[in-house]
Amino acid sequence: MKANINLSFLLLFLLLIASCTDRKCRMSTVINKDGSCERTFEVQLDSSQLVSGKIDTIHNIVRIGTGWQLSWSVKGQNARHPFPFSRQTYDSIRSHISRRACDTIAVFISGKWRSAKDMGEHTCFNLDSVKTLKPQTELKRSFRWFYTYYSYRETYHRQNLSFKVPLEKFMTGAEIGFWFTGFPNLTKGLNGIEQDDIMSNIKDKYSKWLTTNYFETIYQLIVDNYSLVNKAPVSKQGFIHLHDAILQRFMTKKEEVIEEENTKKLFSDFFHSDAFSAVLDNEKLKENAYKTLSDYITLTQFSVDYQLSMPGVITDSGRGIIGNSLAGNDQHVISYRLTGERLISGNYSITAQSRVTNIWAFAITAIVIFTAVYLYIRKKRK
Template identity: 30%
Template sequence: MKTIGYLFTISGLLLMASCSSNHRMVTQIYPDGQISREVYAYGDSAFMAGDNTHSPFLFSIRGWQQIPLDASIPFVILGEKSNSLGKEDKLNVKVKRTWNIWENPPLLTPEKKWLEPLAVPQEKLEKHFRWFYTYYTFTCSYRQIEEKGPIPIEQFLNKSEQRLLFQGDLTDYQGMNGLELNDKLNDLTERFMKWYDESLYELRFETIEEWESKSGNKVFISKLKADKDAIKRAAMDKAKDTDLESIDMGELLDAFYQTTYFSTAYQKDKNHINQLFEEKCRPIELFGHQIKYELNMPGRLITANTSLREGDTPYWKVDAYRLLPGDYILEAQSRVPNIWAFVITGFLALLAICGMLYARWQR
């Protein structure tokens, strides 16, 4: 049986993220600044029975109207089923709320602190009057994830590479063809996974250090600090024949110090060790959530910084990966015709024509 290393693997993290969920967010904006929003999710039986501690929503739903749905109704989370982004899910509950973005926008509270980047976007609506049209510009900003683990991702991917890999930003890669982009993306993905593996290793090592310092047994705590780099080199050497994520930390440390201390200690205190590790990895659960953000603007849509559409409705995919390089900003602009301006202009134009005709008739 695996010891410490068993839960310190990517497969363990995927199990932790299995409670994650998909969300559909439908936002309707009106010319007077009113916003009507519906957010769909899948609630378990406890939540559907009224236990809000099992809420599937990323934010607190206090003050929102809760509406159960027919669980058999399918929702395509992202695009068409044939689209690689597409995923059909069954959502059985929605919450709804209306507010005025210029007067009393709601104060969103994340259901858990680490959910804040996805749960609390910053939204702004601007209104610009022109004679024939009134323009509306809506901006929704999801803030960058600040907690990115023990190793800076910039050691593996620069900002331009992060924006390409996580946000699809081709600004610095214009002129590349598909084959060249494919090679580039394969290289970036490989480096990203290397960053992920090494970050995971650091979290595993930090967990062992913290557990050892709290255990009351100080035999190895000073040695772990002094030998950290050497232990990592040993792990990297061993990973040449396998991979870093599958290395059993208990076996690695036992072999390094010629002891059975770590494997034995894990069996005695595994619940505490596992709890420490899960707490350190809790923000990783954020990557199990995705949002389909649908937006309906007043009047006719002019521009939106997404090419994804369902009919006339633009939508964006929002997830934690897109928040790694920086803020992820959703923008759209629409215009509403000022009918009265057309009427007045037509009337004035008619008066001008009549005046010209009258003056000509007088001559």
């Protein structure tokens, strides 16, 4: 078995330096027969927003613009009420629950649009306080007399990472796609042992990629601030020439070096000097240096449980699962996962196709056939 870097520990460490909050919600989209669309977000708001009714459109996962209506409901109940509510209502709810109000009260953000394009233009997610994510939406309707065919596509664009070392240095394109999106399915037809071997191999590469970029962050931090190193054991140029040797030592230590104290110890042992602690202990410098890492972790915290309802019979669910709705096994609903990881390897598209039977077309056709047969028989009798 290959010795893997402790991925869980590494991600936990990166979460700590990111200092970000989870950006999660549920989103349901309804495509109607006439081409109009409905979209609803289910989000959780903190108590200050619940009481004041003032929505923080920057720090919440959904950025609310014009055309949206808000309502609220106690989780587990179907009834929805106008938002905001009074302080008295809030206090009444708080007095009857043991959990926090923001964990008990669901806020719904709903809108109706004439077309899929309009709906997409009014949909905006916040990846963080600066970056936003907007989809491109398209609905095609094809009338074929007996049936009307619907084809829906919603595309979210790839999010470029600013890491110095690209994923492609460690993983193939197929491995990147499988690890972050599940496609292509590299484990198809394999047994459990074979699947575990593939997953362990890819996990090891992913861990090494993250660890290498963590090293590059620390290394560049020292290079950029070498003037702060007091009694440096080597010159700045000498430090730069030692890049590969330090990286090799860094990777040899594996998960131990991810902890900041062990990182400092590695430099101390390598150079037999604590001179670099002046830089490695500087919180302000580290905050700026860790921005790329924290941006990556912030992206991975983006998560949307997406449900799409199509008119008629679903003929193609794309990468979604039919009949896995929150309300039950609804064969008209497709469930998807929209996450930040799925935006790393490339554009991510939610696609679906359905077919509506035109009953009137069958009725008219039947009448025409019946009339033609009747007239033919009548003519023969004459």
